[in-house]
Amino acid sequence: MESYGSTSLEGLLQKSYTVKIGDYISSGFEIFKKNAGGFIGFTVVLVLINLVLAKINEAASPVGSLISLLISGPLNAGFLIVAFKVLRNRETAFGDFFRGFNNYVPLFLVSLVSGVLIGLGFVLLIIPGIYLAVSYTFALPLVLDKKMNFWDAMEFSRKLISKNWFSFFGFGFVLVLINFAGALLLGLGLLVTIPLSVGAIAAAYADIVGLPASSDF
Template identity: 50%
Template sequence: MAAFDFGIKVDPAPFDRQINEGYQVNISDYVRQGWEMFQKNIGEFIGFTLVVFVISALSARMNAFGSIIFSALAASLYAGYSIVAFKRLIGQEIQFSDFFKGFNYFLPLFLAGLASGLLVSLGIVLLVIPGIYLAVSYVFVTFLIIDHRMDFWQAMEISRKIITKEWFAVFGLALALFAINLLGVLALGVGLLVSAPVTACAAAIAYKDIVGLHASEW
């Protein structure tokens, strides 16, 4: 997929069947598997996380303009963790360059981040609870875009419908991953070198368990 392709519309029927059938959320299993995945490629994960930190730090020195730049890059950088996790989940070897393949999906990821950010912010401003609902409901958007080459709006809607089926369980997962990253921040920020990739892998593993992987190349 080229970086500036909008993505495609996919047949929603398989997702509709899945929504009707339901699923279970196994938080402890996802975190454990995320930790194990991190350990097997610890050098690559820490190296890429350092790259993200450097980009963030350089952007912060550019004030408001830098914040806009980093916001535009953030979704593609996060998608890099997801692509590496997907490859490991199907037994493929990884290369460090795989972390940057999220930029192959730049436009739909950017548009999804922009649209979901606006909707979540609006929901929080209005009544708070709608914003929290949407923030959790969009957890699978990145994965759907890179796994199905899906356009951003369909990815947002399918993610919302799937997660709404077991919203409180996924909310529990989101809280657990947030808590792990908070511990990383409290460990003088250095802990984020571990917690950021572990939680990103755990989220990708949750997607694979709940939705399943569609593609074999990303």
């Protein structure tokens, strides 16, 4: 398998690991607290963008959906970029949330292709879709951190997470419950639970894959 940076991906696949759900969620909350204003502000921006795109869809369907498809990957990566900087104890700026556009093509492709495959998996009796949705958890972080191409990132994420898939499923299920609770609070709780969830995923990635100090962010 190809090596990205100084870390051998083959070596990572040979290691065993434990999914520490409670630790990752606690870390996610700590990451959120260290830049609460930025995370809340960016979440509000994403909500507003989605509302505008919904209006565009009503007026000129399916233009809004096409725009969403084109920008969702790089925008969603913004949470991870800032979370990684917080984990590395680096200063953050609001503009960091939009730095995913500096690496647009692989982030767009990993979002597009994984979304298509997950969607097809749900059509095929649902279970394959659930398997892929969990298995691709690290695909976006790998593109950001290891500068992997979209397919290598998806495949490596799938192979690594499949080693402990049911634990990751439990992790994902807990995050879904947390966001469901956030939605019940008139939706305002999502301003906290969405970035908390991404922070928890960033913490899991740092624990299992590793987060070297030498990086663009």
